[in-house]
Amino acid sequence: MPALASALRDPSPLGIVRTRRADCITLRGTTLLLDELVDPAFFTPEARQRLRAQLAGAAPFPHLVVDGLFNPDLLTLVLEEFDTHEDGGWYDVQSSYERTRRSVLGATLGPATQLYFDLVNAGWFTTWLSDVTGTPYLIPDPLRHGGGLHESRTGGSFAVHRDFDRHPKTGLKNEMVFITYLNRGWQPEWGSALELWDAKDGQCVTTVQPEFGRTLLMPHGPRSFHGHPTPLQAPDDRPRRSVATYFYTGTPMPEQDLDRSISIFIQPRRIDAAKAMLRQWVPPILWRLAKKVTGR
Structure with a gap:
């Protein structure tokens, strides 16, 4: 991704070591080549066509699950930053429908996590999402309403639901959510897998285990009911973690x-x-x- 490399060469206030000659970033002793932050195999014309067909044919509603899209070394660094995320940078959700916590709106993120969101919000990446989903001119949200860092602990759950239709601040139309899971060695018996439901039949049709490096792209629509209603019961109070962001479209000008x-x-x-x-x-x-x- 040449555009990615050129976009990330300038000096950074976040303590990121950048070198123009090697086109890499070093974070906490881990060197990441800029052109290897994502797997280029997903971005070829043939792959885009394949992913479009895969998304359209998914049940019970269009969605896409892929493994290995992001460099695992980058995701390992992102995972580490959950433990160093500032205490005031979280808000807890405790209701009859949901028990979880998320990073606050516009939270200051660790350098690896910020790099992840810089990637998925970049023009070339949102163009790829548009190609795969058929939704033109997607608009990212740099403050990450509803997204950012997500974490559930023992007993955590999220009842089956459909996401919001409009961004509460901008009024933009919610088109899709993009989630990358960060859980190594995940076991199905721990519960808290993401369930995709057929609302008409009232049952789960597809289950997505939140395994490390797995990414879910889920267009928003009238049938896109999902959740992880089975409470988390992982050993040693192990958390369920992911990073997420939403993409939007505006109202076309007359x-x-x-x-x-x-x-x-x-x-x-x-x-x-x-x-x-x-x-x-x-x-x-x-x-x-x-x-x-x-x-x-």
Whole structure:
């Protein structure tokens, strides 16, 4: 990913050691090659086509589960940073539907975790998500509403539910959630696997074990009911951990308002000023026809 390498070469205030010649990052003694942070095999045209078909054909609703998308050394560093995440950077959720905790909105993250979110929010990565899901111009959320670090302890659970439709601050439409699990040696008998339900039949159809390096892409829709309702019972109070983020789309601008998406110059050319004045009086349908005929 050449664009990734060039984007991560500048000096960092987070204590990341970066070298221009080797195109790598060293974090806590672990050196990560920038072009190996993700597996490029997932990004070929053939892979995109295969993943599209896999997502569309999944039951009980479209979703995608892949293993090995991210460099395991990067994910190991991310996992380590759960234990050093600042105490004030968490909020606990305790209700009749959910027992878990998440990082707070806009929390300061460790350098490896921030690098993970920089990757998934990058333009080339969101373009890949758009190709796979068929959803154009995805918008990431740098403050990670509903996402960030997720952790459940013994007894933790999340009742079957469907995610929110709109971002509460921006009003953007929720299109999908992207989750990477960080649990080594996970055993199904510990419970807390993610269940994908058929709401019409009221039963679980697909189970996703939250194993280390497994990534789930789940488009949001009227049928996308999911949760991990079986309480966690892992040995030694072992937590269930993951990192997650949501992607959004905005409301397309009406064609008659497209002029509002261009820059306004304080001293326009006379011809442009005349066109702008004329635009206010000509009906939209006639204006579009004129532009189509003149090509301007």
